[in-house]
Amino acid sequence: MKSKAYDSESQSVDRNVIAELRDVSKSFGDVLAASDLNLSIGEGEFLSFLGPSGCGKTTVLRILAGFEVPTKGEVLLDGEVVNGLDAYNRPVNMVFQQYALFPHMTVTQNIGYGLRQRRPRLSKTQIVKKVTKALDVVQLGGFENRRIWEMSGGQQQRVALARAIINEPKLLLLDEPMAALDRKLRKEMQIELQNLQRQLGITFVLVTHDQEEALSMSDRICIMREGHIVQVGSPQELYDRPKSRYVADFVGTSNFFSGKITNLTENLVSVLLENGMSMQGILGGELTVGQDVCISIRPEQMRLHRQGDGLTVKVLNRIFLGEHTEYLVTHGTLGDFLVLSPRQSELNDVPFNRGDEGLVSWDSSIALILENN
């Protein structure tokens, strides 16, 4: 029983559904860790669950792995309900946050562990062949007989990865796999993971609180908050068309100005801000007149200049970021907000210094009006 994966928001993904959550809820005592989750995961997809700690993303992963049984709802794997199926009977493998490698085994023994559990048994030569291939895939040739504690964090992660992918699982679950790596190594591993996923065609489900990680690797991101799915979409969609202030705030950086909608008739919607100013923008969801909303404008969509039209602001701080310069500016009624200026415009013009006055402007057609939550 295979159906096409659909996604209400994004352009429909043309993939077979490999896993599905239907009205899945999980509570621990009084705490609702996940509530009424509905999601289809496409075959060969790289899907990330993104959210702050405690949002329920790890619970979802553990439900998929079979470590937790949902309190309510159904989990489907390849068209079959697997709610009661124990972890050891599920064709799903996980890369644990601290890798959870077996300390009393060598690298080879760790990687071959899953194969050795198969019944009927695989022959020794078959296992050796597969392990050698897996070591090759994660570029650990020559480390066969190393002990786990003799290896660096990055190498341990590769072992954990090899130990999981060698079983050719239907889903590869990754629980914050980069959290223990330093920044540079993390970048490398992100690229490697992505290549690996394309090369193997295995469906990857990643859990992370690092938006950069999710944005750079995923085909789709599922943003979670307090046990709920807030929005699902491709990285670009979530960045360009967030549906709520929470998503706009979590994916990238944005300036928010709160207010109420006064006029819905025109192409551009007018919003009366709390400070009495009126601003225009486009709707980022179904909103009504009088609703509490906020206007979201990304710092890089604002321009800071000396001539022409714009709001008069004063530069409070200037941070040089290489390709961009970030200005913290203040406006009499709007308060403080961020403006990102590309390096090129800095080179063409005299850069602003702390205390300088300037003009800030933006296109009303990029100012998003979002639900204020």
Add this chain to the structure above:
Amino acid sequence: MRIYATCVYLFLYTPIAIIALFSFSAGRHASQFQGFSIKWYGKALSNPFVMDALETSLMVAVASAFLASVFGTMAAVALQGIKGLVRTVFDSLIYVAVMIPGIVIGIATLIGLVTVFDQLNPLVSTLWPTGFTPPKLHMGMGTLIAAHTVFLMALVVIIVRAKLVGMDRALTEASSDLYATPMRTFQQVTLPIIFPAILAGFLLSFTFSFDDFIIAFFVAGSETTLPIYIFSSIRRGVTPEINAIGTMVLGVSLLMLITAQLLLQTGGKKNK
């Protein structure tokens, strides 16, 4: 402070050191050193009573340490899966078992077993077919092993529990995730990782059982363990032979304790 500490250690260890020293004396008196010799060791080892007692002690120590390790590990693993009030009660009962004075355990076990045996023996003999001598339950090696096992189990539970608690829960989950059934997970992951702790528990149990006098004194029946032999021969006067036996017992105990300590330490390091 330093002087105080030195005094404490002197008080503790001087008598032991003197016993060890005098065991090498060539003279006939336990409290006079008359030339170096190891003849008392030879004498002790060729004394049939000493060798009998040693054999009994070793059998009791090995058997009870083994049984305590097996049952203690089982209890420790089972306790991992229990939460709440039941666990608290079990935990406190285990600590109580370790802290109860030996004399209380000895007397309680003796009274308990004698009462049960008195009830059971007539029952067994009535049920037994006539013409055969019915077996008679009595105090002896069996009761000694049983009493030691029960007491040592608590020790093993505490040691193994400490190791289990320190073990990453993700390891058993990873094993389960990699298609190992709970039984195979226990065999392939949990057991190898906690094995140093079990071995340490075994060695400590062995030492405790081997050295125990109080409990053995009450429940051994007609059996004579090494500590019981030493106690009874002291009543006839302390000879250098006793010193030699004591020193050997001390040596074995120290070796076991140090091995156990090393096992617990290196085992802990590797798993981090």
